[in-house]
Amino acid sequence: MPEEPTENISGGDDGSVAAAFEAGDAGTRAEAVVDELGGLYWQKTYGGKDAFESLVRTILSQNTSDVASQPAHDALMERYGAERNDADAADDAGAEDDGDGTDGRDLAAALASAEQSELAETISSAGLYNQKSEMIIGAAERICEEYGGREGFDEFVRTEDPSEVRETLLDVHGVGPKTADCVLLFAGGRDGVFPVDTHVHRIARRMGLAPADADHETVREHLEADVPGEKCGFGHTAMIQFGREYCTARRPACLDGPEACPLYDLCDRVGVDEVGESVVDPAEAAELAGE
Incomplete structure (x- = not known):
C-alpha cells in the first residue's frame, strides 16, 4: 500500500470492506470540500498497517513517485522481511534458522543489521537510495534500541498520545511532518491527522482553504x-x-470550464488564470497581487 494511494484505499484490519461516506452538514468550507470528495471517491477504514513498515514505505516515497517507490518497497520486503524465504537468511548477522526458511527476525531487527550498500542497491529504484538506506538503518537501530523492535514500536504508535508519537517520530533522522503524520494515520488510525504532501499543499492553497503562501505545516494546521x-x-x-x-x-x-471540475464552486482558484489559461503557484499569485 503506497502511502499516497492511486485510489482512495488506506486499508485497515479488513481492507476489503468499504465504508459508506456520510457527509452531513458541513461547518466549514474545508469540510464541504471533503464532503464533496466523498461523493467522488469511496472511503475505507484507516489504521491497521504495521507502524515500522509504514515508516519505511514513507521514507522510500520521499521525493519520488509511487511507481518508483513501490518496487523498492517490494524488493526490500523480499530481502529483509521477517517472512522472507531466503536460503541464506541463517547466515545474516549470525541469525539462527527457525526451521521454516526464515531467520526469525522482525523487519526492524533485519534492517538494523543490514549492510548499507546492500540495502541501497535493493531500494535503488526509489532514488536517493544512499540517503534513504542510511535513514532506514538509523531508524531501525533506534526502534530496536528504544522499543525492542517492530512490535514494540507498533504498540507505541497505536496506543500513546498522538502528540507524543508525532514528536518522537520527528526526532528520527529523515522523518519530516508528512512522514510522521502518515505513520499516525495509516498505522495508528488516528483521527484528526491530515498529512500534507505536494498535492494537498497545492490544492488547499489554490482553493483558498489555507493562506496562499502557507508552508506545509501551516496548511496542515x-x-x-x-x-x-x-x-x-x-x-x-x-x-x-x-x-x-x-x-x-x-x-x-x-x-x-466550470463544468470540468466538480469542486469549481468551492474553489477560489488562486493562481489560476482561466481567461489566459495559465497557472502559477498560489504563493507567487499572492505576491504579484500585493505589488
Missing part, C-alpha cells in the same frame, strides 16, 4: 482545525486522488 477529525484521513487520500485526476499542478480541470 488549517485543515486539521477546519475538518472534523474523523474525516481528516479520508480527506488526505481523497485530495491526493483529486489532485491527480482534476487539480493537477500544470493544468487543473477548471481551465476547461
Whole structure:
C-alpha cells in the first residue's frame, strides 16, 4: 500500500470492506470540500498497517513517485522481511534458522543489521537510495534500541498520545511532518491527522482553504482545525486522488470550464488564470497581487 494511494484505499484490519461516506452538514468550507470528495471517491477504514513498515514505505516515497517507490518497497520486503524465504537468511548477522526458511527476525531487527550498500542497491529504484538506506538503518537501530523492535514500536504508535508519537517520530533522522503524520494515520488510525504532501499543499492553497503562501505545516494546521477529525484521513487520500485526476499542478480541470471540475464552486482558484489559461503557484499569485 503506497502511502499516497492511486485510489482512495488506506486499508485497515479488513481492507476489503468499504465504508459508506456520510457527509452531513458541513461547518466549514474545508469540510464541504471533503464532503464533496466523498461523493467522488469511496472511503475505507484507516489504521491497521504495521507502524515500522509504514515508516519505511514513507521514507522510500520521499521525493519520488509511487511507481518508483513501490518496487523498492517490494524488493526490500523480499530481502529483509521477517517472512522472507531466503536460503541464506541463517547466515545474516549470525541469525539462527527457525526451521521454516526464515531467520526469525522482525523487519526492524533485519534492517538494523543490514549492510548499507546492500540495502541501497535493493531500494535503488526509489532514488536517493544512499540517503534513504542510511535513514532506514538509523531508524531501525533506534526502534530496536528504544522499543525492542517492530512490535514494540507498533504498540507505541497505536496506543500513546498522538502528540507524543508525532514528536518522537520527528526526532528520527529523515522523518519530516508528512512522514510522521502518515505513520499516525495509516498505522495508528488516528483521527484528526491530515498529512500534507505536494498535492494537498497545492490544492488547499489554490482553493483558498489555507493562506496562499502557507508552508506545509501551516496548511496542515488549517485543515486539521477546519475538518472534523474523523474525516481528516479520508480527506488526505481523497485530495491526493483529486489532485491527480482534476487539480493537477500544470493544468487543473477548471481551465476547461466550470463544468470540468466538480469542486469549481468551492474553489477560489488562486493562481489560476482561466481567461489566459495559465497557472502559477498560489504563493507567487499572492505576491504579484500585493505589488
